[in-house]
Amino acid sequence: MNTSSIIAPRIVIAGAGALGSALGGTLAAHGADVWLVTRNAAHCAAIAAKGLALVSPDGEIVARPNVTQSCRTIAGQPVDMIIVLCKSADTADVARDALAVAGADTVIVSFQNGLGQEVLLSEIFGAQRVIGGKTYAGGVMLAPGIVQATVAGKRSIIGEIAGGLSPRCLDLARQLSAHGVPCEASDNMSGAIWDKLLINVATGALTALTRMTYGEIYADRDLARAAFAAVAEAMNVAEAKGIALSIRTPEEAWAMAGANLPEDFRTSMLQTLEKGRRSEIDFINGAVVRAGEALGVETPVNRLLAACIHGVENSAAFTTIDCPSGERQ
Template identity: 35%
Template sequence: MTAAADSSVSLPTASDICPPLRFAVMGAGAVGCYFGALLARAGHAVTLIGRPAHVLAVRDHGLRLQTAAMDVQVPLAASTEPSAVHGADVVLFCVKSSDSEDAARQIRPHLAPGALVLTLQNGVDNDERVRAVLDASTPVAAAVVYVATAMGGPGHVVHHGRGELVIAPSPRSDEVARQLTAAGIPTQVSDNVRGALWAKLVLNSAYNALSALSQQPYGPLVQVPGVTQVIADIVAECLAVAAADGVTIPGDVQAAVRGIASTMPSQYSSTAQDLARGKPTEIDHLNGYVVKRGAALGVPTPLNHALKVLVKLAEMRRAAG
């Protein structure tokens, strides 16, 4: 690990755009740590809120940010307490989808008036679930995350590729998007975040469970005979449910699905990482959500249903030791 980034690289700072913001990362896993590190390097005050071992490592040594271009220690604040969101202008809400309501209840008493809560999570309905828990005056905006990251250990985040966000409109979204972009996080504000969330859901439904069940990254996964056809059939089910639900999915979803294996060949899905660590997965909010919406709309989803059940069985096996 090198001690610092190349000194010839000039990073934009928060003051280049407008006064820096105060960010809190609720649920500081790989995604939140990566974005938090970039924001801290750009001059923003960032507090990570996470598990004790991770928090202790960050307090002692800073957060190690490892990418293809750099390997650096980033000083920032860290806490195990949800109350650490106090004073934040923006909360990057990065908890597991199944923990959304509980985490929202924990931070609710501590949010500053007007603080923007950005939901950077898998699934398509987290912003609605968080909004239902928080005060009506608290702006909540969904964010679609396109990044490949993993935790290398406590206090250590590894970046494998990409790093863009698409966020929904809110009173502060334009300002926050400018600040994020200046920090090296390309960010767009979109009126069709629901469609973009569905596009991400299709990608996750296509790859996450297969990567988890095989414990293979995306590149080797698609080299196995028959896998690409299975992925195509999963995608077809997802798109049928989306169409029945009146969702307009932007871009070429089929091309995006095909491209994942080449743009992120070494990436294990978040579901694969959860299974490997014996943690509960988010399968209910990925393939499981497609199954639930399909049932409500009368659209058959046998492949997504099978994948959900198989991941649940794998969770049981890991829990049993």
């Protein structure tokens, strides 16, 4: 790609945990003007002092993004794009904080897991500013200021929620791609959102319940069959909603979920429970259940997985987990 005419975008990553840091650090390493906004005080201090170490199969690099704990510290400096990557339950608080850097032409996109965040973001920022987004990149927090980043070769997708290709989505996709995050603009964003939901349904709850890494879970055929059943239910719901999926079979979703990720990779849901925080289960498997109820589609496997995760979150052992400083949001 000829990048000589592409201006480095100004981007805020609102909710820069593991994945947000992986994406934001990659963008910064490729010349974008990036602010990571994280409530994790130790992570913020480490990045400010030494930069952000990005560990990948290709080695380790140190990126130098800007970092802060609140967008209010950089208020009055509108950015081109706000990428929301906090946990879904924190969306409203994080979005209100990000209003400080949202100008008239700022585009807001959620790269969060699950369904429904765009509705809430539209209420806060105005629907005209919000586009849809999904990413297949991965990130694992190894230590404050150090993130395992799986970004190269992993798709990110943006698009107008109402469908169709727009100049702003095409331009932003080019900018992200030119700065190290492969991105494409889609004219079927609802399909892209549900495609990614299938990926999260395939592995998130199962890894969180079993505490397994990708290498472990992909070696277990019984768990694979459970994943296929959960994904098949979600596909039935999507079909009932009239969603045009690109994923054709549960096996395809299972394969895509693990593609190019290291065997020691831990899903976002597993990482969240390990930190003693409530998961996004209600936006993933729980969202499949609610959509199925509205359409008369049975989803017993997803209902069971959601109930089990809620059980973990409500257990005495979970509520006494010590959480590192700044992790609870």
